[in-house]
Amino acid sequence: MMKRVLPIVLAVATVVFIWIAWVQSGGIERHRMFSARSPEEAVRLLLTAAKSRNWDAAYSRLANAGEVEKAAFARDLGGSNGSLRTYATLENFNVWGLHADNQEATVRAKLHYSTAVGPLDDVRDIKVRNDGSGTWKVVWPTSKVPKLAPQVIPVNYLRWDVINRGAEDDWGVQNVDSPQVRIVSMNALQRPDRVVILGEIVNEDTVPAYVNVNAALLAPDGSPVAQETSFDKISHTLLPKQVSPYRIDFPGMKLQQIKSVRMDAKAMLVPATADPVIAVTQQRMETDALGKKVLRGELLNQSGQIVNIPHVVASYYDANGKVIWVSDGYLDQELLPQIPVAFAVDLPDDVAGKVQTYHVVVNYYQKNNS
Amino acid sequence: MRTWLTSLLVFSLCVAFAQAAELRPPAQVTAGTPFPIASNGTGEGTFYLIGPAQISKRKVNLGGEISVQGDEVEQAGMYTAILCADQCTSVHFYVRPAQTSRLSLLVHPSRVPVAASNAISAVAFVFDRFHNLVLTPQKVDFKVVPPGGAAISQSKTTANGTAWIRLTSARKGGPAKVGASIGDLAEMRVVQQVASDACNLRIKAVPGPKGIAVETEPVRDCSGNFVPDGTVVSFTKTDASGKTTVDAPIKRGVTQVEMAVSGPARISVASGVVNGNELSLGGAR
Numbered sequence: 001m002m003k004r005v006l007p008i009v010l011a012v013a014t015v016v017f018i019w020i021a022w023v024q025s026g027g028i029e030r031h032r033m034f035s036a037r038s039p040e041e042a043v044r045l046l047l048t049a050a051k052s053r054n055w056d057a058a059y060s061r062l063a064n065a066g067e068v069e070k071a072a073f074a075r076d077l078g079g080s081n082g083s084l085r086t087y088a089t090l091e092n093f094n095v096w097g098l099h100a101d102n103q104e105a106t107v108r109a110k111l112h113y114s115t116a117v118g119p120l121d122d123v124r125d126i127k128v129r130n131d132g133s134g135t136w137k138v139v140w141p142t143s144k145v146p147k148l149a150p151q152v153i154p155v156n157y158l159r160w161d162v163i164n165r166g167a168e169d170d171w172g173v174q175n176v177d178s179p180q181v182r183i184v185s186m187n188a189l190q191r192p193d194r195v196v197i198l199g200e201i202v203n204e205d206t207v208p209a210y211v212n213v214n215a216a217l218l219a220p221d222g223s224p225v226a227q228e229t230s231f232d233k234i235s236h237t238l239l240p241k242q243v244s245p246y247r248i249d250f251p252g253m254k255l256q257q258i259k260s261v262r263m264d265a266k267a268m269l270v271p272a273t274a275d276p277v278i279a280v281t282q283q284r285m286e287t288d289a290l291g292k293k294v295l296r297g298e299l300l301n302q303s304g305q306i307v308n309i310p311h312v313v314a315s316y317y318d319a320n321g322k323v324i325w326v327s328d329g330y331l332d333q334e335l336l337p338q339i340p341v342a343f344a345v346d347l348p349d350d351v352a353g354k355v356q357t358y359h360v361v362v363n364y365y366q367k368n369n370s
Numbered sequence: 371m372r373t374w375l376t377s378l379l380v381f382s383l384c385v386a387f388a389q390a391a392e393l394r395p396p397a398q399v400t401a402g403t404p405f406p407i408a409s410n411g412t413g414e415g416t417f418y419l420i421g422p423a424q425i426s427k428r429k430v431n432l433g434g435e436i437s438v439q440g441d442e443v444e445q446a447g448m449y450t451a452i453l454c455a456d457q458c459t460s461v462h463f464y465v466r467p468a469q470t471s472r473l474s475l476l477v478h479p480s481r482v483p484v485a486a487s488n489a490i491s492a493v494a495f496v497f498d499r500f501h502n503l504v505l506t507p508q509k510v511d512f513k514v515v516p517p518g519g520a521a522i523s524q525s526k527t528t529a530n531g532t533a534w535i536r537l538t539s540a541r542k543g544g545p546a547k548v549g550a551s552i553g554d555l556a557e558m559r560v561v562q563q564v565a566s567d568a569c570n571l572r573i574k575a576v577p578g579p580k581g582i583a584v585e586t587e588p589v590r591d592c593s594g595n596f597v598p599d600g601t602v603v604s605f606t607k608t609d610a611s612g613k614t615t616v617d618a619p620i621k622r623g624v625t626q627v628e629m630a631v632s633g634p635a636r637i638s639v640a641s642g643v644v645n646g647n648e649l650s651l652g653g654a655r
Contacts, residue, residue: 157619158600174559177480184643202642206481206564206598239619241567241642242602274600274619279627284612297612360615 036061039105039128040095042136047109050077051090063129063137073140082308082367083334088113088120103130108289117232117330123289148338153304157274160208164269179209181238181267185323188261191348195253198326200245200315201265203238208272210236213246216262217253225257226250233328235313235363237272244361245315247326276303278310278362281340285355288344293352298340299331299362307335311363312343316355325351335364393436393453395463401446401500402468406435407461415455421465422447446502467502473510475550477559482539483566484593490537490561494550496528503531511551517544517563539563543595565595571646573605573639581630582651584637588623596623601641609635 036042042061049058055074062068079085091114098106105128113120127139165175186199195217203209213230228248235244283297295314301307309330316325329345347355394408409415411432419426419438423445430436432455443449446467452460474495482489492512496504510533515521519540526533533550540546543565549558569592575584584605589597603625607614610633618625629637631651639646 157621160600174477174480177478204567204642206601208600239617240598240601242617243604243642277616277618277627279614279616279629281614281630282612283614358613361617 036136037134039100039107039136040097042128042138043095043107043109043126044093046138047090047093047095047111051093053078061138063131063139064142067142068140072145075145076140079332079334081306081334081336083332084115084117084120084309084330085113085332088115088332091119098125104128105136113332115330115332120330120332122332125289145336146339148336153337155275155303155305157277159271159273159275161271162269176269178269179203179205179207179267181205181209181211181265183213183263183265184243186261186263187323188255188258189324190255193251195250195255195258196247197250197261197263198245198247198315199323200243201234201238202243203240203267206240208240208270209238209267210270211238211244211268212236212266213248214264214266215248215250216264217250217258218260218262219257220259222259224262226253232311233313233326235311235361237270237363239272239274242361243359245313245323245326245359247328276301276305276307276364278302278307278335278364280312280360280362283358283360285352285358286344288346292346293349294344294346295327295358295360296342296344297360298342299335300340301335301337304337305366306337307364308367309365310335310341310343311365312345312360313363314345314347314358314360316347316351316358318354319356324354392459393451393461395451395461399443399449399463399465400468401465401498401502402440402444404438404440405443406437407451408435409433409453411455413455415453418450418452418454419443420450420452421445422449444500444502446498446500467504467506468498468500470496470504470508470552470555471499472497472501473550473552473555473557475548475557475559477548477561479561481562481564484539484543484563484591484595485541485566486539488536489539490546490548491534492537492548492550492559493532493534494526494528494552494557496531496533496552504528505531508533508552513547513549513551515547515549516540517542517546541593543593565597566591566593568597568601568603568641568644568646571603571639571641571644573637573646573649575637575649575651578628580628582635582637583626583628584639584649585626586620586624586639586646589620589625589641597641599623603639603641605629605637605639607631607635607637609633 036045046058046061059070059073091112094110096108098108107126107128109124109126111122128136129139130136181203184200184202189196197215216224216227219225228250230246230248233247238244279300281298281300286294286296288294311330313328315323318324325347327345327347331343333341335341392410396405399405409432413432415432417428417430417436426442443465446465448464450462476493478491494510496508498504508528510526512524512535513521540563543563546561546563547558568589572587573584575582599620601620602617605616605627607629609631616627618627635651638648
């Protein structure tokens with residue numbers, strides 16, 4: 001009798017322990033989530049799968065899987081062609097419902113990516129549908145990425161190569177001079193948490209220049225209080241006569257502490273190419289879904305090569321033509337040839353009211369030629 | 371009295387002995403040229419030669435000539451010769467630069483806008499074969515050959531080994547040769563005279579396949595030189611769809627962009643800090 005009871009007891013105990021372990025590891029929650037009993041849960045489940053780049057699991061959450069290619073879905077969330085999103089990690093997300101009825105709901109998701117150039121936010125309004133059995137599934141937008149017809153795009157813009165004086169050359173042998181650049185405007189602003197120096201710089205030369213703007217805040221006794229550079233809030237490579245905005249932030253500083261500002265524009269002669277030409281179209285000031293003022297527009301890559309990571313730098317002017325703000329933003333999507341891509345860069349609300357006009361320049365990074 | 375006389379004799383002998391190690395260098399020494407230094411005394415001593423860039427030391431016999439090799443005095447400047455036997459004695463002498471054998475010409479900048487007053491500087495440095503600056507006045511002939519023009523010459527006498535001129539760039543763009551010569555020595559540099567800012571920048575619009583093709587007239591500076599290809603021209607269009615900007619480089623003297631236009635539109639053009647004309651388009655396309 002005992003011979004039979006003991007295996008049965010052990011088997012039952014094993015099953016109980018496995019069940020406890022499953023419960024402990026969140027199995028009930030997962031099961032509940034798998035069934036996605038609410039629209040928010042459906043979106044959260046999809047994004048959780050996307051966060052771990054489990055595209056199969058994420059794709060299985062779609063209500064319209066028949067209309068959306070899995071590869072296109074993965075490209076949409078994971079990026080493609082060396083774009084910034086391909087190097088980004090979905091850190092976390094916030095989900096909240098906007099509208100819901102028994103059959104359909106709209107859920108707003110704010111996705112926080114971490115990238116090499118800083119955090120990146122993506123706000124999406126996602127439709128969710130009840131499949132009739134009480135399980136909610138996501139309706140993924142089916143907008144197809146336009147494809148360019150096969151063609152040959154002739155590119156014959158200039159390229160500048162540089163041959164410098166060799167190390168073995170004698171003293172006094174002629175070298176090529178650094179490009180002449182000039183800061184054409186400078187404005188110091190007090191923001192709530194920082195001092196901001198902004199303005200514009202022009203390459204006055206006939207050769208390309210790699211520019212950087214440094215600023216030092218000087219105390220009343222002339223000693224430097226703080227030094228900063230424009231870092232990525234500038235278009236570093238300037239072709240002849242090209243103008244770029246720049247912005248230099250001094251966190252924690254107050255204008256009252258400063259008597260003057262010492263500006264220093266550094267320029268280096270670098271090889272460069274005039275291609276690609278990127279048009280900035282349909283620029284307009286708007287208020288986005290989160291109620292922030294943004295400058296929206298589209299970038300159009302007029303060349304035949306893919307621009308992997310576009311970077312937009314915008315300067316804003318008041319009625320007197322003075323630069324009153326500079327903002328920038330990276331696009332997480334690549335620029336395919338001849339295909340417009342939307343962008344939006346935000347600016348402070350108190351500045352937005354004074355903006356009369358604006359100017360956008362596009363910086364870019366290419367895998368094989370940055 | 372006898373003791374006093376004995377002391378005086380001993381002192382005189384000591385002074386005579388000390389003077390035996392005296393050094394007498396030549397009045398004029400030229401860099402890189404061997405020369406002798408005469409010495410007094412008898413026996414052996416140690417000779418030191420301390421120059422601006424090197425020190426040498428060797429055993430010598432006193433009373434003869436100490437020969438100094440040319441490679442010990444290649445640097446011009448003040449030298450100190452020291453001879454030590456029982457006592458040490460020293461003498462200073464000056465080594466002059468050798469004959470002019472090298473000319474260095476610094477011309478700045480390598481690129482200059484046309485018609486820029488005193489924008490080019492040419493500085494000639496005169497050296498001997500040991501890289502010593504030749505400080506005696508020398509006549510340097512400067513020569514400037516503008517593109518397609520006659521050469522212009524000017525002579526300058528060096529002061530402290532340098533001579534320099536300032537030049538105004540020509541009104542016509544192109545490479546200008548700037549040279550300097552002393553006797554058989556000559557150096558030549560090239561300064562690119564480039565077009566200045568665009569002048570009278572004008573655009574015109576014609577219907578294009580994708581909307582309106584906006585093209586500049588040939589972009590020239592105020593002296594009539596073509597602004598170099600690659601120079602960026604910014605087009606700005608404002609219409610009902612918003613604002614569009616295109617920064618396009620000049621290609622073969624002109625810049626052309628295509629823009630879609632919806633409704634009445636204004637198109638303006640600029641290059642650097644120079645603004646051009648503005649077009650007002652009334653219709654839609």
